[in-house]
Amino acid sequence: MKQWRFEVSNKAGFPDVHGESVLEDVKELGINTVEMVHSARVFLIEGGIDDGFAKRIAEELLTDMVCEDYYIGRSGAPAGPSMATLIEVHLKSGVTDPVAESVTAAIGDMGVAAEHVRTARKYVLLGTLNDSQKETIARRALANDCIEDVIYGSDEEPPSPHTKAYELDVKEIAIRNIDDDSLVSVSKSMDLFLNLREMQTIQAHYKDLEREPTDIELETLAQTWSEHCVHKTLTSSVDMEMDGEITHYDNLLKDTVFKATKDLDKDWCISVFADNAGVVGFDDETAVCFKVETHNHPSALDPYGGAATGIGGVIRDPMGTGMGAKPIANTDIFCFGMPDKKLSEIPKGVLHPKRVMKGVVNGVRDYGNRMGIPTVNGAIYFDDRYMANPLVFCGNVGLVPNDKCFKNEKSGDVVMVVGGKTGRDGIHGATFSSGQMTHEHEDIFSHAVQIGNPIVEKKMLDTLLVARDLDLYESITDCGAGGLSSAVGEMGEKLGAEVDLEKVPLKYAGLNHTEIWISEAQERMVIAVRPEKVDEISELFASEDVEATVIGKFTDDKKLTLKYNGVQVGQLDMEFLHNGICKYSRQATWKSPELSEPNIAEKGNYNDDLLAILGSYNVASKEWIIRQYDHEVQGGSVVKPLTGVCNDGPSDAAVVRPKYNSDKGIAISCGMNPMYGDIDPYWMALSGIDEAIRNIVCVGARPDRIAILDNFCWGDCTRPETLGSVVRASQACYDGAMAFEAPFISGKDSLNNEFLCDDGTEISIPPTLLISAMSIVDDVNKCVMMDAKESGNLLFAVGLTKNELGGSHYYKLSGQLGANVPTVNLKVAAETAKRIHKAITDGLVVSCHDCSEGGVAVALAEMAFAGGLGIKADLNGLAKSKDCVRNDGQLFSESNSRYIVEVQPGNFDKFAKLMLDIPFGQIGEVTDEKKLVIVSQDNKNVIDIEIDTLKEAWQKPLSL
């Protein structure tokens, strides 16, 4: 069959924005000889197409005839004085190609069936390049080896993949009579990531059964027992040694994080730590759920695809919660290496942090925006220890009717898989993400990267919500890590299930039965349907062009039975599968590091320090990223990520109004302070909780309805000292949740975030705990934003400023860590949050801003430039501890539980009365003079800067 090739590129006179952006990336690689890059989209189409129809495809479908030209065939290098290099990037065989799918459908609309469509990208680089430069450009700027093939010049195009049908081949793995070393090598050679004890447990089980396991059985056990799926580290029993004392935890998570939720026993918690997301009450008809996941390892290999499927995956969590929630907001928090790192300092097998950042941002943007879910809250943290292990946290909030919060699958229900088809993508994602990364990972685990197609997920979502409201199914869960294996295995845990694997719709032929079972191909959900409703639900899905296929049934034998064309290929006891994993006991130790406070000379003026902190990557404006996310789709945004007179000040938290006819809102915030963890993970965790709560209280959310989520990202916890730092943080989670009466409702951990370099050195991430918070806003019309509103208004600093510069941005300026990490007075912190909230609901607060990174000075600067107004402040008015005597401490201390509040002069008395017995002081007022002036206790201007200068310093670093 003839293959037609079409090249589409911009007409002269119309900018080639893609080519221009590639040119920038090439320059960033230090290659300055390229003068220009032309980009073209390439389509390879097979089918019964004649010349005339090919021309129609080119002109009516593929080319925008106003601003683009096409070429049928393969164009050569353009004539001209400059050397021209042709590079083409093709997707590897089996990688999802959404554009190809759309083009196939569109050619069908034109009346002809296309047999096969592929797409590629072509680049023409003008300028002198040697071969090694060409390869550098191809690998570092144009293509990702994990998912793409590169061809140079006139090299032949990769052949069209035509795979053969699979013929069943069931392998038995002989493990009953082999020694420990052989058990370990079986685990290794099959990429099971099961350790010796787990392999021994499986061996003993099969000895009892008097048979050998099949390949699919071992794979199923490996998926179900992976760290990613069962959190075997954090649920193990732990003996923690600290200061000579030993504390025992039967189950670390249950004794800390979960325990707080249990002890608090809030009646508004509907379903916590039980379903795919934690569910809490919203109003009389509706509940709200929230889940935050990480997608770290995939994002390290393929930042774009990894992050896109990260957000795509977490969206399916609320969709798979209860009978399915409607996603209403996304959050994203990233940790990257420093973006200005030299290429020579990047270890082998690691992508440059800037490329990781751009890829991750683009991935979240393209998936989140296409799903029509606003990305409303986030943060970015930079530290070189994240270079090889970037962290990508994606969160999703969903609304679910109160009577649809629980599932109801029964024996006899059929198992249906809906949404996307199954391909060979994402094999071993769950097990891979549970291990350490090495410089060879990009070669070995490229198949673990999944490629998303958001439109498949969007139409699946649209249809599922209709089906849910028609009561057409009884239970739902997402097909995420572990694929069908995890989804069906979990849903059938209490019943039993039988699956006919050959019925699963495939993207292409050739997948073996095990691949079908464990593929983590995206955009799939599993539902349980009563047999009498199968026809109706199938028709509904067909009417919206969404796949929905019966693949098996739920039984009552408490066994998981897997068949392929009627042949049984595996059978597992649900009990062994879900509860057979051995319990671990682990040792943890914690010894406080020996640290001291640095000796930094006092200065008369701190303008330069303030500008440097505002311009540091961690504090600087994230507008470049925020604007690429649609944060307003669904029409519910109340407090947007950027606010102020020019819509560019940093909001503390997001508020959305999820129902068009109600003024009730949901607020979302986060807190994270990895630098404090280098001093003590206990205070790091409490600071994170305090920060998330401050942020959410600042915008007007209720402090008595805060639900929080934990995401632990740590290094290798088989090291007792690493586990010890997890234990410290977990204990803080309990203490913080209890003090603020803010239960944890969901959480997730990602361990082994370490990288083994080719020279044998290991890079571990700093202990990183993300706290996400969600609360209720009774009336969104009372929400408060952080920008200074009017000259003459009074400014109060609420909360005590202490000598707590340990881990601060101020110390970081001089490369110091310090020792005095910010602590939290739990009683005062919780009470302060309540008082601030009372002041907001009483209408006394016109603006309110969290005082955190960079301290009082940064908070005042942000309020001033966001409001386009000046601020005059006096440190004499600051409520401070006795040991906080120096100006730099008062300006930059990052003490917790502090808020800056703007109050109209007429409300002074009311506000002061409300704050009585909480540490607070009037520190200044809003002025018309567009300057931030801060006067020291001895009446000197320690800060005196125009707000435009402050804003420029803050906006410049990340305006990429």
Place this chain on the structure above:
Amino acid sequence: MENVKAIVMRAAGVNCDLETQFALEKAGASAERVHINRVIENPACLDEYQILVLPGGFSYGDDVAAGKILANQIVHHLADALNKFVADGKLLLGICNGFQILVKTGILPGFEGQAGANLIDQSVSITNNDSGKFEDRWIHLEPSSEKCVFINQGQRIYLPIAHGEGKLVTQNAAILEKLKSEGHVAFRYVDADGGFGEFPVNPNGSTDSIAGLTDSTGRVLGLMPHPERYVHNTQHPHWGRLKDRSEADGMTIFNNAVNYVRKNL
């Protein structure tokens, strides 16, 4: 006509259908969201509606180019139905992706005597923002056409844009001149005081700051900004600073549409 009925046509990847339905209902219409497959199955179903809206989103992922696949589908399956809808004196509104579709079907600009969906005679298109990036930001719009029935003449409005492909381009200068002289330019991007400018005033580099087009009848409007995202006071990006909280600007488009149908149909 008192009972105004609107249809919000959805398809795979359309994602502003719910808020658009709400805005129409707030303006007094009864509005239904209908999948394009139902309309293709029975194009006559359009007879019962007076306003048809193609809402924002990423129809079919914006694969190939924004709105292109859905435009192709409309031309091959619904061209007659949409042409009749407009010929019957009814209203057609395309927002963001809907605007891209109206341009890529050739329904807009709809010069006198050329109205109708076809893929051949496209003289105007919408392409990548000059920045090369998706942008979500608020912009000011100056109405520029006297015949467009959706517009409050003389009222500058403030709305958000959220798109990566919003730059309007014309085949040549003559087409641009024709757009202007024949009153097809519905809205132009301006600053708060009505002046023209570069980015971010003109957020995508659109030719002549054009943000929206109308056809020769004035009853078809396509625009990149999202009026359905500003129908409630708290949707304004800094509503906390506003003293005067009169009706949100986006409602003008929907109110005018509903009032037009009430008076004229």
